[in-house]
Amino acid sequence: MAVEMKLPPVLEIIRGNIVKHGNPLALKGSEISSWAKALNLPARGEMLFYTGGEYQLLPFIDSLVKTMTYVDQGSKGFSLMMGARNLLNKAGISAEKMYASVLAKDKDRYNAVSYKAAVILQKLGYDLCYGGEQELYSGALLYELGYWQDLQEYAPRVANVIKQSGAKTIVCLSPHAAEVFKFIYPKILGDFKYEVKTFVELVWEQRHKLPAASFNKPVVIHDSCRLARELNIEQELRDILSSVGAEIREPECKGKWTTCCGGPSKLLFPEVSHTIAGRRVAELEQTEAEVILTACPYCLSALEGAQEKGSQTGIEDLIEFLYRGVK
Amino acid sequence: MMKIDLQKEFNDYTQNLNKASKDQHINTAITRAVKAYRSTVAESLERFPHTPEMAAEVREIKTQAMANNSELLAQAMASVERNKGKAFYARDRQQALEIAAGIIGTGKTVVKGKSMLGEELHLREYLEEKGNEVWETDLGEFILQLKKDRPMHILSPAIHVPREQVAEIFSKFFNKDVPPEIAEEVGVVREFLREKYFSAHVGISGANVVAADTGAMVIIENEGNVRLASGAPPVHIVMVGIEKIVPTFQEAMKTAEVTWRYAQYGVPGYVNIVSGPSKTGDIEKVTTYGAHGPKEFYVIFVDNGRSEMAKDEKFSQALHCLRCGGCMYECPVFQVTAGHFGHTYLSGIGAVWTAFVSGGLEKAAPLVYTCLRCGRCMERCPMQINVPAMIGELRNRIVNGAAQGEEPLPQVAHS
Incomplete structure (x- = not known):
């Protein structure tokens, strides 16, 4: 028996954002990559520095949760789901509106994490390239939340961007991205043959420096x-x-x-x-x-x-x- | 295509979960329980260092046993019959209940040991509806029976009820002042149930392991209630899931030892092994049934979705679960919500069981999305059941409605 189950809208929002905007919170590529301006990293190279936009989106997660809680007038217990539905019905998700309340200092701090990671790796002697505005989120949440069919369509897009870098190694800041690139992508895509490393592993290899x-x-x-x-x-x-x-x-x-x-x-x-x-x-x-x-x-x-x-x-x-x- | 809106399921469930996470009783009780669990298990693993190796052996026993489950079931049933017991196979919940009610009838007094299968079948409620007086004899279950509550842990069902509340419940029920002292509380129940054991027409128990070769039911306990409930009344009914069967008596012993060790028992007070009705040959070597124990012995093997689960290669491993409860103590969600993260079966492994034997995907969905997929349970589990991978697969089925057998993505996490 085929049964379609309707899940709480917040999951649909996340899924939709990833599929449509290449990012769970529909942040703009220019915003996600703004940390890299001063470093002038090349778009092509042996080792791809991959942020997936994950540290960059941290200050917005709480804002998303808070906005949804605020919109709902009813019981706090299920505010999240109801809130999301109301938002969807009224105006769709407006990233600008929802995220306007995020403090600049929080944005700066989390944006700087990617910058700091790149600088550390450079100081340890690694040559990095970076996808900039083209970089797409790994889709780890699609895997996590059960949207496996969506991931099968989404993964080739991510892989395509990675391929353009010409890199052999992908350096992931987030273990979630590393997990999905290392274990899931090779099973979905025949030719995803990259060495996948975490920031931690690379630092460990050169820790004497x-x-x-x-x-x-x-x-x-x-x-x-x-x-x-x-x-x-x-x-x-x-x-x-x-x-x-x-x-x-x-x-x-x-x-x-x-x-x-x-x-x-x-x-x-x-x-x-x-x-x-x-x-x-x-x-x-x-x-x-x-x-x-x-x-x-x-x-x-x-x-x-x-x-x-x-x-x-x-x-x-x-x-x-x-x-x-x-x- | 049938459409199910899970919004309401999620809403009710979330409210309940949030409430639980702020409940001081739960917080105090579980914090204490987790601490005790960790130190007792660490201590008994040190005292019996062969245990992890034996757990590996039991994993293999279970894997083989599930692969040959239908043969073992036939063998176990034949063994029970050979021992002069009566064996039944119940395909589903309704059949299991009807068989039990058929044996028991109506107007009887029934004493019952703790059993998760009993919870799954809503056994007590059913027998009561049929006009029987049914008493839970496990202290925790007895408290919950009076409180009209459901178990919050599979081994310590009343883990969330502190002594003060127990005193209140007992004072009301026994119609006398029961002080909030644990020894007194235990005492009044002992006195009350003692009379029930000997006046009961039927005793019902579950079983932790079944040995197919001998038809031996292995029942682990500490209180001694199962010993009495299965020994004093003239009829003993065992209701057990088909996944509990292992080939031999020796393998059953290993499985039992691993179960109780990870269940924090170290060494259990009692291990009951029951293979048939009570008998004597002391007068002229003529075998006569019903000496001191039950004259009649029945075993109902319950399927209720288990063989479906066994056929599904992504989930068959969940049937290896020994119900030691170790994973629950280590689950970060369970630690703050107790059994509210569950639907009969609790926590991550419970979500998997719910999907197959106790409510289906619809009931399981909120649980499936509550699991953090953090993998902590798997570290503790003596059977190393890959719950995070199963949860991932269930989410996929919820989202994509993938029919069994389809393979959209492999299980890779926690490889």
């Missing part, structure tokens, strides 16, 4: 699920931090036993997601480290969003942490 950290207070690593369990990258993070002389504290749940930041349920179940993230932050803060480090955009966003106001512990991406020593 890293300057000592200017920060000498203890740090704690929040292993991202994808990085630790799918991509098998956990010791590398510790090696990198040791090599810059950072003091590492370990939480109860780490490596393969890491605990999820709650990020994946942020769109459908923002309250539960927030609670889960808050518990993880508390667990990490118990180590009394000064800074919580992670290497995944969604972990970064989820943990930061759930931290108690007034907490003294910093939350940073590994990229931001390493850049302090490099710049």
Whole structure:
């Protein structure tokens, strides 16, 4: 029996944005690539620097969730879905309107993550090229949310842009992109034969070149699920931090036993997601480290969003942490 | 094409989930439970270091057993009959309930052990409708029976009810002042149920493992309620899912040991092995049934979607689940919502089971989208069940309505 199920509109919005605009939140290519202006990275080369727009969209996720919650007048419980539906019915999704409230300093901070990552890799001797405005989001969320047929149509478009770079290696900032390029794309596309690496792996390979950290207070690593369990990258993070002389504290749940930041349920179940993230932050803060480090955009966003106001512990991406020593 | 709008399912479910995540009872109880689970399991794995290796052996036993399930089912049924019990196969829920009701009839008193299959079938409610008095004998289930609530964990069903609330419920039910002291609370139930065991016409239990060669039902417990419920009444009915069958008695023992170790029991108080009715040959070597235990012994093997699941290569592994409950303690969503992340079967693996045996994709959909696909459960699972991959596949089926057998994308995550 063929049964068509209608899912909460927020999922449809994300899907539609990816398919239509090449980005889950329908951000413009010019906005996503604005961080790269000063670097003049070539469009072609051996090693493709791939952001997928993921760090860049972080400041807008909360805005999306908040807007949807605000629009709905009814119970907060299902506000997200109803809100999205109202938005769709009224005006479609207007990225400009919805995202107007995002603070410039947040935008700047997350845009700068991609910049910092590129600079670190250059300092370690890697020659990077970048797709700029042409770069498309990997489609990891299409895979994650079950839109596999859409992914089959979408992946060739992404692959085409990547192909134009002439690169042999793709460097992913987000473990979600790395996962989908490494494990899913080769199965969908016959000729997707790239070496897929994460930022963390590349830094690890050249970690002897890293300057000592200017920060000498203890740090704690929040292993991202994808990085630790799918991509098998956990010791590398510790090696990198040791090599810059950072003091590492370990939480109860780490490596393969890491605990999820709650990020994946942020769109459908923002309250539960927030609670889960808050518990993880508390667990990490118990180590009394000064800074919580992670290497995944969604972990970064989820943990930061759930931290108690007034907490003294910093939350940073590994990229931001390493850049302090490099710049 | 049939269209189902999942909006309402999602809405009701989300409200409930949000409420649960702010419930202090749940928060306190689960935080305590997770801590205890982790330390007990770590301690008993240290004490019995052969366990992970044995778990690997059981994974192989289960894989083979599911591949030969129909043969093993026939063998197990024959073994039960040979032991002078009666064996039944129930294709679905309705059949299972009718067989049970056919044995029990009406106007009877029934004492029941804890069983997830019982929850799946809504067994107690059905038997009550048929005019029977049915008592849950597991303490947690007994509390929930009085509270008219549903289990929030498969092993500790009343995990979300603190002692103060138990005292309130008991004081009302027993019509006397029961103080919020755990020992007293346990005591009043012991006294109340003791009389029921010996006046009951029928005892019902599940089984953790079934050995096909001997027809042995292996039932793990700590309270001793199953020992009484399956031993005192003149009739014992076992209701068990067909996926619990393994070929041999020795393999059943290994499966049982792995189950209880990951279920935080270390060493369980009791392991019941029941293969047939009670019998004696003490007078003139004439075998006579119904000595001290039940004279009649029935086993109802329940399918209810399991063989469909077994045929689907992307999901057959879910049938290896031992129901140790370890994954739930480690699930970040379960840790803040308890069984509200579930529909009879709980958490990620529960979403998979819901889709096949307890409500279908429609009921499973909100659960399927609640799972974080973080993979933590798989790290804990002694059977290494790839729940994240199954959740991905279920989402794909929800979105694209892919018929079974179609292959839009391979399962690659958590490879």
